[in-house]
Amino acid sequence: MIPFPESIIACPDCDLLQRIPTLTPGGTASCLRCGHTLASSKPDSLDRTLALTVAALIALIIANVMPLMGLSAVGRQAVTTILGGVLKLWQQGHQITAVLVAFCTVVAPTVHIGFTLTVLLAVRQTPAPIWVGTLLRMADFNQPWAMLEVMMLGILVALIKIADLATVIPGVGMFAVGALIMLIAAMTVSFDKHQVWSQIRWVDGEGQQLTSSPEFKEPAEGEVEGKETPGELTGIKMGLVLCEGCGLLTKPTDLEKPGHCPRCGQELELRRPNSIQRTWALLIAASICYIPANLLPVMSTTTPTYAEKDTIMSGVVLLYVHGSWPLALIVFVASVVIPMAKIVALAYLLISVQCRFMRSKEERIRLYRLVEIVGRWSMLDVFVVTFVVALVQLQPLMSVGPGAGVVFFAAVVVLTMLAAETFDPRLIWDSRNNKEEQNDEIC
Ligand SMILES: [Zn+2]
Ligand SMILES: [Zn+2]
Known part of the structure; x- marks a missing residue:
């Protein structure tokens, strides 16, 4: 089970993989395909x-x-x-x-x-x-x-x-x-x-150490979004599962039985x-x-x-x-x-x-x-x-x-x-x- 960096997200409403840019204070990022608000910057x-x-x-x-x-x-x-x-x-x-x-x-x-x-x-x-x-x-x-x-x-x-x-x-x-x-x-x-989620200790301590280790780097531009069909690559196609509890994206070893979210412990499901x-x-x-x-x-x-x-x-x-x-x-x-x-x-x-x-x-x-x-x-x-x-x-x-x-x-x-x-x-x-x-x- 490999957790993904927080800047990569699969839209909870349409599963499209997207990279969240650095947001200006008060700014929001919406899904390219369905318009769902993916992230927003809220100062204080x-x-x-x-x-x-x-x-x-x-x-x-x-x-x-x-x-x-x-x-x-x-x-x-x-x-x-x-x-x-x-x-x-x-x-x-x-x-x-x-x-x-x-x-x-x-x-x-x-x-x-x-x-x-x-x-x-x-x-x-x-x-x-x-x-x-x-x-x-x-x-x-x-x-x-x-x-x-x-x-x-x-x-x-x-x-x-x-x-x-x-x-x-x-x-x-x-x-x-x-x-x-x-x-x-x-x-x-x-x-x-x-x-809040970024400040909570993970259920799986190893997963947390992995994301904070220097070897853990973000996927390069285009690696997740897909070069051939930009805007079409989804979590399910890439074998990635979004946790509906905390929003963490993980790559489970077995997609049929994705197991539990390494951060919040909720059971992972490809679809409800x-x-x-x-x-x-x-x-x-x-x-x-x-x-x-x-x-x-x-x-x-x-x-x-x-x-x-x-x-x-x-x-x-x-x-x-x-x-x-x-x-x-x-x-x-x-x-x-x-x-x-x-x-x-x-x-x-x-x-x-x-x-x-x-x-x-x-x-x-x-x-x-x-x-x-x-x-x-x-x-x-x-x-x-x-x-x-x-x-x-x-x-x-x-x-x-x-x-x-x-x-x-x-x-x-x-x-x-x-x-x-x-x-x-x-x-x-x-x-x-x-x-x-x-x-x-x-x-
Ligand atoms: Zn969407
Ligand atoms: Zn979770």
């Missing part, structure tokens, strides 16, 4: 991120301890915190949804901030211990599941829904959540993970294992859940005179009738359009890979990135239900409970997010790499 990254992370930790504590919002109606008062909303869901028999909401709004942000803070403190001594790398990988893996900004929009929609029934007062917790969203975004922008089969399985499961998610009620309202059950669509209509059409549109797009579009888009990507489509690879990689970015926003309605249920408990006058559709709806979101993570975008480009064997499209 670690100190700045540390300051932001400490601020985020304070905001996180306030956001979880102080009430998010309060409600007053007919002389009754009610307040809720994030965990208060989770507890109400749990008490009403929706344990799975409660656990998911707790994970996305409390556990994932706490793990992200806590692990990032530990990593930043630990890398102040070099070389940093091996466990720092493990924490960094876990913080990375966890990040897409921290959905505070989606929760914030959910709270806003919940407030509009309740505004007709009662006076709603935003609490200190809500402002803290707003600050937390900004701080986490700033942390992501300023954090230079490459710098059984990517197509697993993504199909998750997509089919998501499509099945999509039907009850839309047909079953997500919320039920009970008053002494009537009981009403709302599906996602009737909730959208209700918002529209009450005059807040922009919110009705947002909920409609997030809850109905996005899950459906994600399933269709991923199915199209899978078919295009299986049939080895040669055309529109750039468009397809853009479509994949869009699916990855917008996917989490479908959780919106789950958060709306959580906070409406948490606040509107004015027994015996009026109470709102979650409906059976919520758990199916949450399942659609989780399954499609997992499907997007299981799909390997490099498969889109692989058919071009096998152009010699595969002259035309199969389907």
Whole structure:
């Protein structure tokens, strides 16, 4: 197993081998073929991120301890915190949804901030211990599941829904959540993970010694990029494997069994294992859940005179009738359009890979990135239900409970997010790499 110098990289999205030039402060390097950001120079990254992370930790504590919002109606008062909303869901028999909401709004942000803070403190001594790398990988893996900004929009929609029934007062917790969203975004922008990885002790000490020894030299210009077909040489063609955990490029002795990454210890894979089969399985499961998610009620309202059950669509209509059409549109797009579009888009990507489509690879990689970015926003309605249920408990006058559709709806979101993570975008480009064997499209 031979590690490669950090300046040579195989693009994580298209596997094209490229040399990263020395970047000017604040400069970024993008993939020549697919536009993925390969490297960026962030001056004072670690100190700045540390300051932001400490601020985020304070905001996180306030956001979880102080009430998010309060409600007053007919002389009754009610307040809720994030965990208060989770507890109400749990008490009403929706344990799975409660656990998911707790994970996305409390556990994932706490793990992200806590692990990032530990990593930043630990890398102040070099070389940093091996466990720092493990924490960094876990913080990375966890990040897409921290959905505070989606929760914030959910709270806003919940407030509009309740505004007709009662006076709603935003609490200190809500402002803290707003600050937390900004701080986490700033942390992501300023954090230079490459710098952290370069300061961590390797799992395989020999590999690290090899890269720091004077005999270890960079491949000459053209040696990696390929002289005959510049811009066409990929990791898979050269027998090089990119570690998805830390971004190190290695040349394993056996490509079939590449073993473990010498730097972070993660299992190396040429492509995500059984990517197509697993993504199909998750997509089919998501499509099945999509039907009850839309047909079953997500919320039920009970008053002494009537009981009403709302599906996602009737909730959208209700918002529209009450005059807040922009919110009705947002909920409609997030809850109905996005899950459906994600399933269709991923199915199209899978078919295009299986049939080895040669055309529109750039468009397809853009479509994949869009699916990855917008996917989490479908959780919106789950958060709306959580906070409406948490606040509107004015027994015996009026109470709102979650409906059976919520758990199916949450399942659609989780399954499609997992499907997007299981799909390997490099498969889109692989058919071009096998152009010699595969002259035309199969389907
Ligand atoms: Zn690329
Ligand atoms: Zn690694």
